Amino acid sequence: MNNQNNVFNIxxxxxxxxxxxLKPTKQTISNTKLNIKSIKxxxxxxxxxxxxxxxxxxxxxxxxxxxxxxTVKNTxxxxxxxxxxxxxxxxxxxxxxxxxxxxxxxxxxxxxxxLLGLQADIFLAAVYLPxxxxxxxxxxxxxxxxxxxxxxxxxxxxxxxxxxxxxRTGTLNDFIENDADDFxxxxxxxxxxxxxxxRNNADYTIxxxxxxxxxxxxxxxxxxxxxxLTGDLDGKYxxxxxxxxSTVDYALASEDLIKTILGFQVQALTTxxxxxxxxxxxxxxxSHMVKDNAPRQPLCKAAPTQKNFEKFLWKTDSKDKFxxxxxxxxxxxxxxxxxxxxxxxxxxxxxxxxxxINSVAKSCLATTRKTSKTIKKKETLVRSHLxxxxxxxxxxxxxN
Numbered sequence: 001m002n003n004q005n006n007v008f009n010i011x012x013x014x015x016x017x018x019x020x021x022l023k024p025t026k027q028t029i030s031n032t033k034l035n036i037k038s039i040k041x042x043x044x045x046x047x048x049x050x051x052x053x054x055x056x057x058x059x060x061x062x063x064x065x066x067x068x069x070x071t072v073k074n075t076x077x078x079x080x081x082x083x084x085x086x087x088x089x090x091x092x093x094x095x096x097x098x099x100x101x102x103x104x105x106x107x108x109x110x111x112x113x114x115l116l117g118l119q120a121d122i123f124l125a126a127v128y129l130p131x132x133x134x135x136x137x138x139x140x141x142x143x144x145x146x147x148x149x150x151x152x153x154x155x156x157x158x159x160x161x162x163x164x165x166x167x168r169t170g171t172l173n174d175f176i177e178n179d180a181d182d183f184x185x186x187x188x189x190x191x192x193x194x195x196x197x198x199r200n201n202a203d204y205t206i207x208x209x210x211x212x213x214x215x216x217x218x219x220x221x222x223x224x225x226x227x228x229l230t231g232d233l234d235g236k237y238x239x240x241x242x243x244x245x246s247t248v249d250y251a252l253a254s255e256d257l258i259k260t261i262l263g264f265q266v267q268a269l270t271t272x273x274x275x276x277x278x279x280x281x282x283x284x285x286x287s288h289m290v291k292d293n294a295p296r297q298p299l300c301k302a303a304p305t306q307k308n309f310e311k312f313l314w315k316t317d318s319k320d321k322f323x324x325x326x327x328x329x330x331x332x333x334x335x336x337x338x339x340x341x342x343x344x345x346x347x348x349x350x351x352x353x354x355x356x357i358n359s360v361a362k363s364c365l366a367t368t369r370k371t372s373k374t375i376k377k378k379e380t381l382v383r384s385h386l387x388x389x390x391x392x393x394x395x396x397x398x399x400n
Contacts, residue, residue: 007262007281007282007283008047008048008115008116008281008282008283009045009046009047009048009279009280009281009282010046010047010048010049010050010124010160010162010279010280010281010282011043011046011048011049011050011267011277011278011279012049012050012051012052012126012162012163012249012251012277012278012279013049013050013051013052013267013273013275013276013277013278014051014052014053014128014163014164014239014249014273014274014275015033015051015052015053015054015272015273015275016053016055016272016273016274016275017033017053017054017055018032018033018034018051018054018055018056018061019032019033019055020032020033020035020036020272032061033272034061034063036272038270039270039272042277043063043087044065046089046279047088047089047092048086048087048088048089048092048096048109048124049063049066049085049086049087050084050085050086050087050107050126050162050163051084051085051086051087051126052082052083052084052126052127052128052163052164053082053083053128053164054070054072054083054084054085055082055083056070056072056083056085057072061085063087065089065090066087066088066089066090067087067088067090067093068085068086068087068088069085069086069087069088069098069107069109070083070084070085070086070107071083071084071085071104071105071106071107072104082104082105082128082130083104083128084104084105084106084107084126084127084128084163085107085126086098086107086109086126088109092115095111095112095114095115096109096110096111096112096115097109097110097112098110099123099153101125101145101149102145102148102149103140103142103145103146105127105128105129105130105140105142106125106126106127106128106142106145106146106149107125107126108123108124108125108149108153109123109124109125109126110122110123110124110157111123111124113157116260116282116283116284117284118158118260118284120156120157120158121156121157121158122157122158122159122160122257122282123153123156123157123158123159123160124160124161124162125146125149125150125159125160125161125162125163126162126163127142127146127161127162127163127164127165128142128163128164129142129143129146129163129164129165129166129167129209130142130166131166131209132208132209143209143212143213143216146161146216147216147219147220150216150220150222151220154220154254158253158254158256158257159220159222159252159253159254159257160251160252160253160254160257161222161250161251161252161253162250162251162252162278162280163249163250164248164249164275165209165213165248165249165250166209166248167207167209167210167212167213167248167250168203168205168206168207168209168210168246168247168248169201169206169210169211169213169214169224169247169250170201170203170204170205170206170210171198171199171200171201171204171227171235172206172210172211172214173214173218174196174199174214174217174218174222174223174224175196175217175218175221175223175255176218196223196228196255197228199224199226199227199228199235200227200228200233200234200235201226201227201235201247202234202235202236202237202245202247203235203237203245203246203247205246213250213252217252220254221254221255222252222253222254222255223252223253223254223255223258224250224251224252225250225251225252225253225258225261225264225280226238226247226250226251226264226266226278228264229258229261229263229264229280230262230263230264231263231264231265232263232264232265232266235247236266236276237266237276238250238266238275238276238278239274239275239276240269240274240276241274248275249266249275249276249278250278251264251278251280260282260283260284261280261281261282261283262280262281262282262283263280263281264278264279264280265278265279265280266278267279311367312361312365312366312367313365313366313367314365315366318364318365321364321365322360322361322364322365324364325360325361325363325364326360331356331360334356334359335356338352338353338356
């Protein structure tokens with residue numbers, strides 16, 4: 001299977017318990033939040049669903065059309081603790097396999113490179129990091145286990161992590177700024193961090209787990225998608241509780257994988273959890289889809305310089321003409337395509353927007369273009385001024 005013509009949708013959500021207040025019968029799909037019409041309809045749009053804090057006491061969860069992988073924690077309480085589940089759409093099952101993790105708070109899945117026509121497999125992990133106090137109480141160190149497993153799979157493919165990390169990272173860098181290898185030996189294999197756009201975050205607080213996650217990102221060349229990609233450029237909060245809002249749910253991806261990610265979103269809060277679902281879209285890397293004999297196009301186009309802008313005559317009826325041209329269905333399709341596209345940089349985005357506006361103006365407004373005669377006249381005038389200045393300077397020099 002090659003999914004090159006489709007977008008691959010992934011969602012992650014701290015569901016805060018699968019059970020609803022329906023009849024307390026045996027835990028099946030019939031009395032879980034996944035059976036609520038609005039949730040079922042929303043989640044069914046995704047190819048992979050990652051759930052945290054399911055609080056399940058067994059692994060009997062089912063969801064129509066999906067293969068389910070789950071973990072549970074042994075506990076004497078009536079309610080289970082933590083618990084992670086990954087639901088994979090059935091028709092992708094031949095290309096997705098579960099991999100063992102040493103922590104019940106992590107589920108690893110291997111996405112075969114053929115699924116999206118990529119050059120390397122994707123190692124996806126659904127993660128729940130309990131608060132540090134809970135980890136100490138349970139004698140766990142989930143971050144150490146996660147880091148060890150990331151290091152193992154990095155040599156085999158790209159990494160993608162989604163989940164509730166209970167980490168507050170503020171806007172600190174998740175990469176080494178101005179990284180350089182100038183003083184290393186020729187045979188050194190050090191890979192420099194490329195410069196990443198600064199990420200935004202509505203949550204400015206930084207906690208200990210947050211610093212650990214940033215260290216993990218820098219050490220393994222992972223990048224936080226929140227506040228950095230189309231769909232969440234503002235860095236929205238992901239968790240709302242009585243004591244305030246925070247950003248603790250994240251998607252982290254290998255630096256080289258980001259070019260295949262179309263966008264990242266923080267979904268709307270529901271009444272069933274304090275956490276907002278987060279989602280992303282994967283697509284085949286455009287660079288892998290270009291035929292070998294096809295002409296190579298630059299990934300980013302330089303923003304037009306000031307001298308390339310045309311001037312238009314603005315008359316009394318120009319406003320109406322321009323607004324009418326903007327409402328043209330063909331122009332609207334251009335804007336729709338622009339809004340849905342993942343832009344490589346801000347410069348690229350501005351350049352494409354200017355091109356659309358310029359093309360609309362050309363279709364309805366008259367331009368004022370300099371003719372060759374005008375240019376020649378100006379050149380002659382400049383030469384004349386320069387000659388006068390030269391003669392004046394010579395005269396003054398002789399007088400002195």
